[in-house]
Amino acid sequence: MAELMKTIGIWLSAYFTLSIFSFLYKDNPFYKLAEQIFVGLSAAYWLVYTIYNILIPNLFNKLFTDFANNWILLIPMVLGIMMLMRMFPKLEWVSRYPMAIMIGTTAAIAMLLSFQSDFLSQIAATIVNPFKFSSPVDIVGTILIIIGTICGIYFFYFSKKPEGFYKIPSKVGIWFLMVSFGASFGYTVMARISLLIGRLDFLLRDWLHIIK
């Protein structure tokens, strides 16, 4: 029975895979159906996981088994329920309270952490004496990092007209950005192709058994 169900499952997967691919020819009912099923499954997945992985262990279980020590959790629960009021236009304002707490918390944490990791540490990482290296590749590379970082930041500096001398760092900055975009372009191509490999591998191997 389980074997049969597995085969059915694989055919089901193949059906869905081909339905989505059919969009490449043109938009059609198979694609539309597959897409809507995807939306439905995805929503239910989130819901089930939220209930079983968070609400039950972190909230309800604590409240039901040890209320005396956990009654304080009633506050986030009420705030959470207030959040749901957003669904009703008249009570929408109620949801602003929990929203404000979430936004305030995230804002403060994001501010501290990104200032540390993306600002302070990045500055520290750029402060390197390029001449301490012995290999010419490292020396040139480190000098490129310093020039590129400074000019790149200058490109995003909006308080000065890029005229005369000030045109130079801005121009150099954009060149570095372009090289970097080129690199991410190449990597993106790589990523998208990988996804296709995965799907074709499934079709050829698991479904059609052309390869073992």
Added chain:
Amino acid sequence: MSNDINLTKTLRERRIIFLLLVLAVAIPIIFPLGLKTHSTPLTEKAFELIESTPAGSPVIISFDYDPSTVTELQPMAIAIIEHAWRKNHKIIAMAMWPQGSQMADMAFAEVQKKFGEEKVYGVDYVNLGYKPGGMVIIQAMGRNLKTVFPKDTAMIDYDDIPILKNIKTIKEIKYVVSLSAGDPGLRDWIMTANGKFGIPVAGGTTAVSAPGFLPYVNDQNQLSGLLGGLKAAAEYELLLGYEGTASRGMNPQSVAHIFILMLIVAGNIRVWRNRKKEKMAKEVKNG
């Protein structure tokens, strides 16, 4: 009228390219070229982190992706788990994407086959499941791990899981590997686990986001190694000494890259010719 011609022509051209791409990927899957890959410093750095961590260390692998990027990230997950188990690390799996929890179970099951099912749930590994909140949640893990994860995915209490016995906060963890397809993910781990708590963090990401993470690989060691995309997964398999799905994928990957490059060249030639034609037509007109 001309609009319609334009439309059909565009569509026809597109379909031909689509078909060619399928062939460029499918043929090397069916007939592998036996291409080999070689490892790069970024992958070796991640490998080194796991290799040098002593046996018995508790470590976190965070599954921050969903099935859409499974081709790139699942081989990494499998390779990392295998490596950690070879070194006898105690793996604590968690997920910042809900589907990640399921991906973790699949990866563990896959590696268990290789280890003859000898790794024991709760002793060698545990799946704590999904929690929302990104960096806020990692910050909370720095205060108290048990409040964040009162139970694992099998609904076993935190205190009853042997692996977690001496672990109060994330600070006791020896390294974190985040397999990350976007937000929340590796960036949150770098900022919080490393930036705030000083724990070594390595990452596996999709190739799309890999270039953006390179500034973190520096002498500050914000990121101790980065696996970017299928190629890096193949490199990791190479370092571990086996050929898995990623290594196999490198054949079609290489051929498809060449195909895309050929398309760029062909496209440029076409535009160049059209321009020349236009120019000539203009010259004739202007006589």
Added chain:
Amino acid sequence: MKSKIPQFLAFISGVVILVAAFIPHTPFGMFEETLTNWFMIISSFAILLGQSSLIQSNLAKISQKAPDWKYHIATLVSFGAMLIFGLLWGMENTPGILGQGEKIAENLGAKPFDYLFEYAFMPLSSTMFSLLAFYIASAAYRAFIFKTFESNLLLITAVIVMLGRTSFATVLTSWIPDSLHFLRLPELTDFIMQYPNTAAQRAILISAALGVVGASLRIILGIERSYLGGDK
């Protein structure tokens, strides 16, 4: 009033986090712990909200007979099925309302929820994104054209990186003598990634971090209120 109190709440929660970051002494750490734990619970309700409004909008489309409304029935059916299976028998190791459902799992090879996940959700999700491979190919032919100096720089780097990350690259440039080894494609790719790319990405990170500080500060101080919506 309706916007003053939320502003105040955002301010207080922001300040608690900021203070706790610099003062390790009790009770600030405890405040932070409480707040971050609450955050998790509230955000899980936010997820519930997201999913229920999705269902609400689907119902609305069906009742208004919007174009393609029939397909939205499929959304609801698949949603219902997955939800019910999940709630009744749970998933993977997690038990549901009716326990682990061993009998069904034995016949099906997996729990119903996991079965749907593996054979429907997984292929749908991964195929959806693999469509992009095709669009990249088509764009490569029709739009990636050498034009200005800047975009040429981008394209040339892309070509080097794309080649450098294939298995062919080693073969293609192994003839380059050892003294010029850094010109070999894989090494050139690594060089580009490690230096110029890092420099540019670092500039982006630093500028973006300043942006985050600006935006967060505005939110905490209540200067920025757009997240409260409808306040104009």
Added chain:
Amino acid sequence: MKNLHLILLFLLIGIFAFATSEGTETYTAEDAPWDDGTAVLHRWNLSAKWEFLSLQKADSLGVYQEIFNEFSPSGQFKETGLNPDTKYQYRLVAYNKERSDSTSLFSETTTQQQWFAMNKLPLLILLVIVCSSVLYYILSARKGKELFIRRISGLDSIDEAIGRATEKGKPILFVPGISDLGDIQTIAALNILNQVAMKSAEYGTEILVPCRFSMVMSAARETVKDGYLKAGKPDAYKEDNIFYVTDDQFGFVAGVDGIMLRELPAANFFLGAFWAESLILAETGFTTGAIQTAGTGQPHQLPFFVVSCDYTLIGEELYAASAYLSRDPQQLGSLKGQDFGKLLTIILILAGIIAEIAGLGWFKNFFEGVF
């Protein structure tokens, strides 16, 4: 004679060296500095004859339990997860392979909670500087002070593109991203839309705005209407040109693609948050021969826009363009404050490198929180 002196000298040094290494066999346990009193820092320095070590902590009954055993002749280990304001007793046992010889070193410490995390001082100082500059500029902008922002080059194309569309008698297409109204990128896009709408009203060219969300659609309608009003042509405004397509990502793209291929707009604007669809939109627009202007804060998508569009607003340029056009004091002030931060960064990096070259390590250490 000389040789003898040398030998003697070497011997002396040798003995001295041996004696010191023997004599300084040390182990200390200290409360980790600047924290919440939950960690202890263990440091040791052992002589070369030991091969193994065992660091042990006394439990409540006074029995020593091992907490760490990785050997290194001199090293440190940070023990975490302790209780604040508690006294702990430790023992370090070093031994050789056969355990025939061993030594025990003892230490004790009390964990303490501190009132300030000194290692975060640089973070605090710089954060205060950047925040104050942002606040200062927002306040000055509110008071009506003229703040200069350079013109963003991508914006220059607006006139050119609209002019071309007018010449050809074709419409303009404006896609305000695929995010909802909560995203600042969408807001920035709508600010730019206002300007584009005003110009297109002046030129008398039609503007099409497909939207992915109904919220965005209503906001876009307001914005365009306002633009037409500013141009003095409120009658020319057509509400139906700003329309909802579908929520679905790829469905939306397919819809916009169709519009491009049918209507052949002479100018396309893709501004706002874009993900994977950036490529499909820009490609189709390119093949129809439109002048394309794009801009997004999503760094992954910029490469595709740069390659297939004529003008691209890169990352923050999108926000700067929005601030430039809208003159909203909040946006302007914030942007100026951040600009100050960028200038500061450049100066700090340059000064730091000079200090490094001069061998002054403290400058860099300061950023790492090490004094």
